[in-house]
Amino acid sequence: MNKSTQPTIGITTFNQNEDGQYHVKNTFVQAIRRCGGLPILLPPGQPEESAAILEVVDGLIFSGGGDLDPATYNGEYHPAISSVDSTRDAFELKLFNQASSSDIPMLGICRGLAVMAVSCGASLISHIPLEFGKLVVHTGDSEESVKHQVAINPQSHLASIMEATTVEVVSMHHQSIRTLPTGWRLAARAIDGVVEAIECEYHPWAIGVQWHPELAIDNPQQLRIFEALVETARVRKIRNQNRRLNLVQHP
Template sequence: MSRASLIGLSTYGRGDNKRYSLPAEYVSAVRRAGGVPVLLTPGMPPPGDWLERLDGLILSGGGDIDPARYGGAPHEALYAIDAQRDAFEFALLAAALARRMPLLAICRGLQVLNVHLGGTLHEHLPDVYGEQVAHRAPPREPTPHALRIAPGSRLAALLGGEAAVASSWHHQGIDTLGRGLTPVAWAPDGLIEAVELADYPWLAAVQWHPELTADKDPAQQALFDALVAAGQ
């Protein structure tokens, strides 16, 4: 009998309430997949030998990346910028990629991946895409929208087709693509909603929040199931 996969999940920073946190839906989705969640908090020692004990990694959603990391500009809509979290997650991602660890990047996690690989972000989507598609409901709540998925992509195979519904909760997104990334899903307004990395064993990076609907939608749960299976 194989042991359960240990899946690291990056958490939010301490913030004003001085508590590390992560929405329970992430943990529940990993548990349903048969994995054991391990919370990774900003401020931990740099990734080294301890990372070898994990079988997979989830870069979670949360606040915005400091725009200085991608040559962006300050914007009044930016929120929850956390230098400690940025430093930890970019180091964590670099170490995980070097080890070719199975990786699921969600919302902010996709943005961290894109910026790490030299890409840039739109600081505030309504400034570029208008209001054709609501990528989050005011003031900052999730909202559903359709997805178009590239035929033949790993994502299409995981989600079981070339269309899906995303639970969307973000105000930023990919502008220029990072090195080696291929877009594989789009919102109705044309925003890139998922990317894959060429020649990488197992990686899925999505702009939406699959954990929010994974308990009711097998297609969204399949992302966590596949991550855990890849780590076994």
């Protein structure tokens, strides 16, 4: 592998736990390494750090975690809402907002999809069972208990990446977006109608999935999502390197 063209993928993390540790599921790191990328963990910090981060990374993953504060989307509180972290909310919303003005590829997973959607003006369903019932189990105590099918839009970028229009996914969420934000298209739904994936129409590569592909990286279909992100980031890095080289040779 040519290390000079190896893309750096920034992965957002949980805020500090009781032991003062930032953390994220290790399979995120495994997935990026397996696909040829260099993973870098991004702990929640000051929103003004976003510009500096975007100078360092070639791609971004907005990972899962606790619920967004309902105040970020003018939503209503529900007892099921948990692990709200205003520091992480502010950091990730600003990071996505700045990144969306660039061509950096971005993948949102579970909470990460919510970050993308809310940043673009969407609202969230506070608790899925209240509006969609329990036809599909979207969250539970084990990965096996929350596997279900989703239908992928055949015309979507996601369908071409996963090479499928129906896939089994592992999900761990009790919320979903209520309506598509402006400039985004539907990429996948569960059979109960819950939105499971969205794609940005005005950005070269910005996809949000409600499920957790990092919990199924031994499944080739799920790994393809990370492969596509890393490859897009690699191409972008090479293009930027060539552009800088041309500026040096032809100032």
